[in-house]
Amino acid sequence: MTSLTLEGQVALVTGATRGLGLGIARRLAAEGAAVSVVGRDAGRAASVAAELGVAGGRAIGLSADVGVWEMAAEAVEQTEAALGPIDIVVAAAGVGAIGTVVEADPSDWRRMIDANYLGTAHIVKAALPGMLGRGRGDIVAIASAGGTKGYPEWSGYCASKWAVVGFMECLAQEVTTQGVRVCTLCPGGVDTPFWDDLNKDIHRAGTATRAGLMRPDDVAETVMLQLRLPRSVLIKRTVFFPTSEWH
Numbered sequence: 563m564t565s566l567t568l569e570g571q572v573a574l575v576t577g578a579t580r581g582l583g584l585g586i587a588r589r590l591a592a593e594g595a596a597v598s599v600v601g602r603d604a605g606r607a608a609s610v611a612a613e614l615g616v617a618g619g620r621a622i623g624l625s626a627d628v629g630v631w632e633m634a635a636e637a638v639e640q641t642e643a644a645l646g647p648i649d650i651v652v653a654a655a656g657v658g659a660i661g662t663v664v665e666a667d668p669s670d671w672r673r674m675i676d677a678n679y680l681g682t683a684h685i686v687k688a689a690l691p692g693m694l695g696r697g698r699g700d701i702v703a704i705a706s707a708g709g710t711k712g713y714p715e716w717s718g719y720c721a722s723k724w725a726v727v728g729f730m731e732c733l734a735q736e737v738t739t740q741g742v743r744v745c746t747l748c749p750g751g752v753d754t755p756f757w758d759d760l761n762k763d764i765h766r767a768g769t770a771t772r773a774g775l776m777r778p779d780d781v782a783e784t785v786m787l788q789l790r791l792p793r794s795v796l797i798k799r800t801v802f803f804p805t806s807e808w809h
């Protein structure tokens with residue numbers, strides 16, 4: 563009998579109420595992990611957790627705005643109380659808004675820093691002491707290809723993702739020798755509702771460019787690439803694209 567890769571492990575996934583975080587949560591559950599589904603929308607968090615439960619997994623849904631430290635810390639506490647110590651954190655919560663620097667709304671810059679950068683930093687900080695205490699853990703942050711270079715009109719978004727990359731780079735040097743692996747994924751375009759909510763028409767649903775994007779499952783597969791590796795091996799950062807685009 564083959565055992566599931568993540569049997570007995572507990573994973574907390576932010577941004578798991580939809581999009582690529584949802585794809586990652588489904589995959590981690592399918593690999594045997596108990597999953598804490600975190601997002602602001604309590605109804606969607608609960609329904610995703612119920613779906614994972616029906617499929618045979620253990621899951622809870624939690625409503626939290628991870629841009630707020632206290633809510634991120636509480637999500638970690640509630641997860642550990644319900645499912646046990648957290649082995650895996652995937653920080654996938656994020657928002658996007660674009661426009662030239664001249665036309666950008668500064669409140670969008672703040673929103674992206676709060677959700678994308680601080681949302682990652684908060685959930686990591688809250689889960690880290692437990693991982694360090696046990697000498698074992700995996701932290702995967704979903705940054706973006708926009709965290710590795712700049713694009714016109716994406717200044718606020720890229721800045722928030724460069725912040726994630728910088729944070730993870732420093733964190734890794736603090737903790738990898740203590741058993742906590744730190745991996746930053748920088749995907750290009752993925753087919754998610756992100757593009758429906760974006761304030762400009764790029765990759766709209768039903769277009770050929772949208773069809774050419776990666777799927778949430780593809781990102782989940784790259785998360786699994788890290789999690790399947792021997793504990794002594796770390797993918798520090800990976801930049802990957804759909805074959806329909808090259809940056």
Ligand SMILES: NC(=O)c1ccc[n+]([C@@H]2O[C@H](COP(=O)([O-])OP(=O)(O)OC[C@H]3O[C@@H](n4cnc5c(N)ncnc54)[C@H](OP(=O)(O)O)[C@@H]3O)[C@@H](O)[C@H]2O)c1
Pocket residue numbers: 576577578579580581582583600601602603604606626627628629654655656657658676677678681704705706707748749750751752753754755756757759
């Ligand atoms: N789609 C792409 O092409 C692409 C490419 C590279 C990187 N990314 C990054 O991947 C991540 C996920 O993107 P996606 O495409 O899956 O977007 P999405 O479909 O819009 O999903 C975003 C997720 O983040 C959650 N979220 C947003 N702000 C939050 C907050 N403050 N606190 C808690 N949860 C929050 C949302 O849930 P609630 O609404 O329930 O809060 C939702 O589950 C983002 O960081 C994005 O920047 C996306």
